[in-house]
Amino acid sequence: MLAGCVQDYLVLWISVRRRGRSLGQMVRDELGATAGVAALVGIPVIITIVIAVLALVVVRALAKSPWGVFSIAMTIPIAIFMGCYLRFLRPGRVSEVSLIGIGLLLLAVVSGDWVAHTSWGAAWFSLSPVTLCWLLISYGFAASVLPVWLLLAPRDYLSTFMKVGTIALLAIGVCAAHPIIEAPAVSKFAGSGNGPVFAGSLFPFLFITIACGALSGFDALICSGTTPKMLEKEGQMRVIGYGGMMTESFVAVIALLTAAILDQHLYFTLNAPSLHTHDSAATAAKYVNGLGLTGSPVTPDHISQAAASVGEQTIVSRTGGAPTLAFGMAEMLHRVVGGVGLKAFWYHFAIMFEALFILTTVDAGTRAARFMISDALGNFGGVLRKLQNPSWRPGAWACSLVVVAAWGSILLLGVTDPLGGINTLFPLFGIANQLLAGIALTVITVVVIKKGRLKWAWIPGIPLLWDLAVTLTASWQKIFSADPSVGYWTQHAHYAAAQHAGETAFGSATNADEINDVVRNTFVQGTLSIVFVVVVVLVVVAGVIVALKTIRGRGIPLAEDDPAPSTLFAPAGLIPTAAERKLQRRLGAPASASVAAPD
Incomplete structure (x- = not known):
């Protein structure tokens, strides 16, 4: 509310x-060339x-789960169908196509159970983590280069309505x-x-570990x-910017409840790293x-019965x-709803719902990062300036x-990390995300x-100071801590010593190749931690x-563009007001369409 929504x-x-400039470009425009380059x-x-x-997170949720993989795979053709439906069949009918999409999603989840119990379904969709990685990489590239209307926008519609609807259902479930x-x-x-899940003191790691509902640099991006x-039009900014983050805060409260009601032994069975559970x-x-x-x-x-109960x-x-x-x-x-017989359905429905909006984040993030790289390279001028034109397909x-x-x-x-990828990368993820928020x-x-x-600078200023205190403290500990479970470089030194001594097993590494993996990974993680701090x-x-x-x-002048009057009609919020509906009827426009008319 006080930091995430404001940001x-x-x-x-x-x-x-500024005509939709990226965060990196705005840093350059407002703070100068040195900060801009950084x-x-x-x-x-x-x-x-x-x-x-x-x-x-998606890979860990879907690995060796044919039901989950099938359900998520089906969201891609569903989203493409929705994009074509909105583009060519029924332009502007967002609510209509979203209802169709949700119906198809539910069908995909129900069908996933049947597919998972067939021989061909188990063979095709029971995928290893590495295979899922390559599929996600391919998907991310395709989503970044395809037109927004074809895949990204319809997935946004699906994930938004599914997220809000599912969390509302969970809230009702809590009450019932x-x-x-x-x-x-x-x-x-x-x-x-x-x-057993994450090492480190409550401060600062609590604030960089919990990401849902918290201040997020990714949101700023x-x-x-x-x-x-x-x-x-600008009138839509408040409900999307501030209102969207308020919705995510509510999601975080419900998510916390779902974790807190689990038997603690099962909770740690789910979340303990593989190096402890094998x-x-x-x-x-x-x-x-x-x-x-x-x-x-x-x-x-x-434990086996708990797994079987959710399929x-x-x-x-x-x-x-x-x-x-x-x-x-x-x-x-x-x-x-449904008793024990529907428990597996609810589990895979939740996996589908989570993976759906996380994948939306992945493809949107890939596209946003693409824009940033285009902006950065375009600043060099010459032929590279063409990269700043998003319609130039080779770029x-x-x-x-x-x-x-x-x-x-x-x-x-x-x-492939022997230490458990989530357990070592997630703190770095949290620090990176919060440092990005510090830049914003x-x-x-x-x-x-x-x-x-x-006199109003304290509104973003106080969250900025808290964010810097948390993230820089966490970064200091990850870089300089003498505890190998916390400090990347200490861990790197221990495994490097084992590597040089010719050890064939050390710590969680069961062979020489895994020792080499840990040495490489901790070097990358430690180096990135330093780079992030220097940039911020x-x-x-x-x-x-x-x-x-x-x-x-004597400051740098604002880089703000001159405002341009809107030539589109659209409601300011999700639900049109009486005056907006009256104008829509007069113009003969659907409720969510954009037509030529004064704002």
Whole structure:
């Protein structure tokens, strides 16, 4: 509310007033060339980590799950059908096509159970994590170069309505089922910093680990460069920018509830890294029972029965958060609708719903990163200036290839990481995401000061200071901590020493190749941590200098474009007002169409 909503709305407003420029380009325009170069180079690197970890969540949720893979695969032809329907058959009928799409999605989820129990379905759709990685990389490239109306926009419609509808259903389920909170108010691991899921102290890692509903730099990236190109008029910014983040905050509360109602032994069975459970129900039971949790101990049979109840072969070490939310959602909703017989349906419905909006984030992020790289390279002039024209297809294809190669490489590192990709990459993801938010809040604060509203600069300024305190502290610990479970470079040094000593097994690595993997991965993660901090510090220092110069009357002028009167008619909100409906009837326009008329 006080940080995320403010950031999303104001970044959207600033970008709209600059004809939809990307965040990196706005840093260059408002803070100067030095900060601009740092941002235009650093932000694509940061967003690479964000996209890779989000894709990793999908991989962890869908690996060896033919039901889930089939359901998600079907969303692609459904989205393309919706895009063609809106483009050629019924232009402007967003609600109509969304209802059709949701119906087809539900059919895909129901059909997934039948497909998963056929021999050909199990063979085709029971995919390994590495195979899923390559499929996601291919999908990300295709989604980035295809027209927005064909795939990205219809997926946005689907994911938005499904997200809001599902969370509303969960809220009703909470009221009807009256679930009991199983999680303690304060975990025994909160003070020790050696929890079985993530290592590190409560501050700062709590604030960079929980991403849903929190301040997000990824939101700022999409609100600049992508969302402005989809708006029909400025009046729609508040409900999309501020209202969208409020909706996500509600989603976060419900998601927290679904995790908190799970039996704590099953929760840690789902979320403990593979290096502790060895992906075995027996080993997982032994490990989880040794954590000293309250409640009855879990048995291997209990774990296997829990997996079978949701139509899965295993739930051991299904890290990433998506399986936990799906399991909690199934646990809650089957008590309200359908009983035990529908528990598996609810689980896979939740997996489909989560993967759908995460994939929307992946393709939108890939496209946004493509725009940023185009902007950055276009600043060199010459033939590269053509890259700033998004309709130049060779440039779009080349920049998209660079982006998917970057995040695809990190994704493959995470999937093959012996330490568990989620457990090592997620803290870096959280830091990167929050540092990106720090860049966005710096731009917002400077623009507010430049517009002569110094007395209101505290509104983005306070969230900026808190964000920097959290993320820079977390970065310091990941870079310099002597604890190998926290510090990347300490961990790197330990495994490098084992590598040089010719060890064939060390820590979680069971062979020499895995030791080499850890050495490489920790080097990459540690280096990226340093790069992220340097980029953000350069941008923030430049922002402070520009702000002080502006207060003294010697600042860089605003790069805002002159406002242009709208030639489109569209409702300001989701539901047209009486006056808007009257004008729509007079113009003979559908409720969500854009037609030539004064705003």
